[in-house]
Amino acid sequence: xxKYFNTKIGRLRIVALFEGIxxxxxxxxxxxxxxxxxxxxLVKTMGPIHxxxxxxxxxxxxxxGVEYKWKFSETTWKVLLACIIPFGTFYIDYTILSKxxxxxxxx
Amino acid sequence: MYPYLIFFxxxxxxxxxxxxxxxxxxxxxxxxxxxxxxxxxxxxxxxTATIAHIQxxxxxxLYFQSPLVxxxxxxxxxxxxxxxxxxxxxxxxxMMTVAxxxxxxGSSAAKRKTTDIAKFKTMTVFFLLALLIIFMAIPWPxxxxxxRPYLRSF
Numbered sequence: 098x099x100k101y102f103n104t105k106i107g108r109l110r111i112v113a114l115f116e117g118i119x120x121x122x123x124x125x126x127x128x129x130x131x132x133x134x135x136x137x138x139l140v141k142t143m144g145p146i147h148x149x150x151x152x153x154x155x156x157x158x159x160x161x162g163v164e165y166k167w168k169f170s171e172t173t174w175k176v177l178l179a180c181i182i183p184f185g186t187f188y189i190d191y192t193i194l195s196k197x198x199x200x201x202x203x204x
Numbered sequence: 205m206y207p208y209l210i211f212f213x214x215x216x217x218x219x220x221x222x223x224x225x226x227x228x229x230x231x232x233x234x235x236x237x238x239x240x241x242x243x244x245x246x247x248x249x250x251x252t253a254t255i256a257h258i259q260x261x262x263x264x265x266l267y268f269q270s271p272l273v274x275x276x277x278x279x280x281x282x283x284x285x286x287x288x289x290x291x292x293x294x295x296x297x298x299m300m301t302v303a304x305x306x307x308x309x310g311s312s313a314a315k316r317k318t319t320d321i322a323k324f325k326t327m328t329v330f331f332l333l334a335l336l337i338i339f340m341a342i343p344w345p346x347x348x349x350x351x352r353p354y355l356r357s358f
Contacts, residue, residue, distance in 0.1 A: 163312035
């Protein structure tokens with residue numbers, strides 16, 4: 098667990114996980130509840146939570162991208178795009194972030 | 205919740221401005237007098253960025269709760285012609301977002317730089333730009349764009 102909290106990329110991966118989960122809850126459960134069953138309560142609670150996680154993820158991505166010298170045209174835009182696509186953050190975590198973390202751990 | 209948040213957002217601006225101003229003065233001093241980028245300089249860089257992020261997050265929560273913004277979004281075509289609605293519905297949030305992104309980039313880029321002078325220089329330039337944008341986008345009582353008091357009460 099330690100390796101996730103000690104580095105910026107590790108913390109970004111944690112935020113990515115929660116951002117992805119909150120997006121899935123929001124569009125997979127809360128929004129159908131609102132429109133099919135006219136119960137907006139879950140949207141009202143999940144909306145701000147997802148919003149904050151989203152904001153935190155975007156700011157962290159920019160910050161990590163600058164710090165780890167990612168090229169915007171190669172990496173940063175993909176990570177930023179992933180956070181608005183369902184399962185996107187899980188995908189870039191698997192394909193991009195985990196590899197970068199493993200690489201920096203070995204150095 | 206809304207009145208407390210708007211009070212907090214109003215008071216917290218002073219902390220944002222003070223921390224930015226302090227970081228910039230330390231940045232300029234370190235840059236011009238060739239000091240070493242100390243641990244406390246680094247802490248100030250980080251804390252300043254964090255304060256700005258908190259303010260942005262509170263601002264976003266307010267944006268989606270504000271009755272003014274709700275009117276702006278539901279009656280866009282009429283509201284966009286009234287400058288007060290346009291300011292809080294669009295201008296304030298976009299300028300502040302740009303400013304916070306500048307702070308984020310500046311903070312990370314400064315951390316990344318290898319020489320102390322480059323660290324001070326990067327931090328100063330980005331933070332100064334952000335401060336300028338933030339200063340323009342705050343609804344000061346003297347602002348030509350929109351006016352709110354220096355300190356809000358409940």
